[in-house]
Amino acid sequence: EEYSNAQGTRWNKNIITYRYLLYTRDLPRSTVDFLLETAFRVWARASSLTFVRMHSHNADIMVEFVTSDHGDLYPFDGPRGTLAHAFGPGLGVGGDTHFDDDERWTTGKTGFNLHVVAAHEFGHALGLKHSRNPESLMYPTYKGHSNYLSRYNWSSHPWLSG
Numbered sequence: 001e002e003y004s005n006a007q008g009t010r011w012n013k014n015i016i017t018y019r020y021l022l023y024t025r026d027l028p029r030s031t032v033d034f035l036l037e038t039a040f041r042v043w044a045r046a047s048s049l050t051f052v053r054m055h056s057h058n059a060d061i062m063v064e065f066v067t068s069d070h071g072d073l074y075p076f077d078g079p080r081g082t083l084a085h086a087f088g089p090g091l092g093v094g095g096d097t098h099f100d101d102d103e104r105w106t107t108g109k110t111g112f113n114l115h116v117v118a119a120h121e122f123g124h125a126l127g128l129k130h131s132r133n134p135e136s137l138m139y140p141t142y143k144g145h146s147n148y149l150s151r152y153n154w155s156s157h158p159w160l161s162g
């Protein structure tokens with residue numbers, strides 16, 4: 001889901017900070033770091049944005065793996081169903097990205113591929129909405145590994161086309 005918030009639909013700066021708050025136990029931390037960094041890089045390559053990792057204080061995009069009710073209005077639903085959600089750009093909760101830790105997060109074709117889901121969620125964190133194009137990264141249902149970005153129509157998001 002993409003939850004728009006009062007602050008609007010895009011960041012008004014090119015340097016976006018992020019911080020990992022809570023990890024999943026499904027994968028080693030170094031693997032989670034790699035899968036999430038490469039998901040940020042997908043968007044960095046496709047835009048004029050730079051992502052900077054923070055290890056303390058508040059960052060624009062706070063990332064955590066949580067389950068069920070986790071302090072926002074959108075509790076997760078156990079295994080399967082909703083996999084993750086992210087808030088659109090803005091202060092406070094804006095940009096924050098939550099992964100349902102009742103899912104089995106993986107690097108491959110079994111379970112749910114963390115890189116693919118993170119790339120979708122970070123799209124929302126940058127202000128992107130869902131696409132009706134089944135090949136698109138921003139398609140609303142999980143489709144595993146697909147060469148999504150090659151066919152993503154950047155024309156609808158000029159500020160992201162770098």
Ligand SMILES: CNC(=O)[C@@H](NC(=O)[C@H](CC(C)C)CN(O)C=O)C(C)(C)C
Binds near residue numbers: 001002082085121
């Ligand atoms: C397997 N389960 C699904 O395909 C579910 N879809 C999701 O969990 C979306 C994320 C995927 C596309 C990575 C939710 N979303 O849009 C977050 O920004 C349902 C279609 C069941 C809702």
Ligand SMILES: [Ca+2]
Binds near residue numbers: 078081082083103
């Ligand atoms: Ca779920």
Ligand SMILES: [Zn+2]
Binds near residue numbers: 002
């Ligand atoms: Zn979505």
Ligand SMILES: [Zn+2]
Binds near residue numbers: 070072074085098
């Ligand atoms: Zn949440």
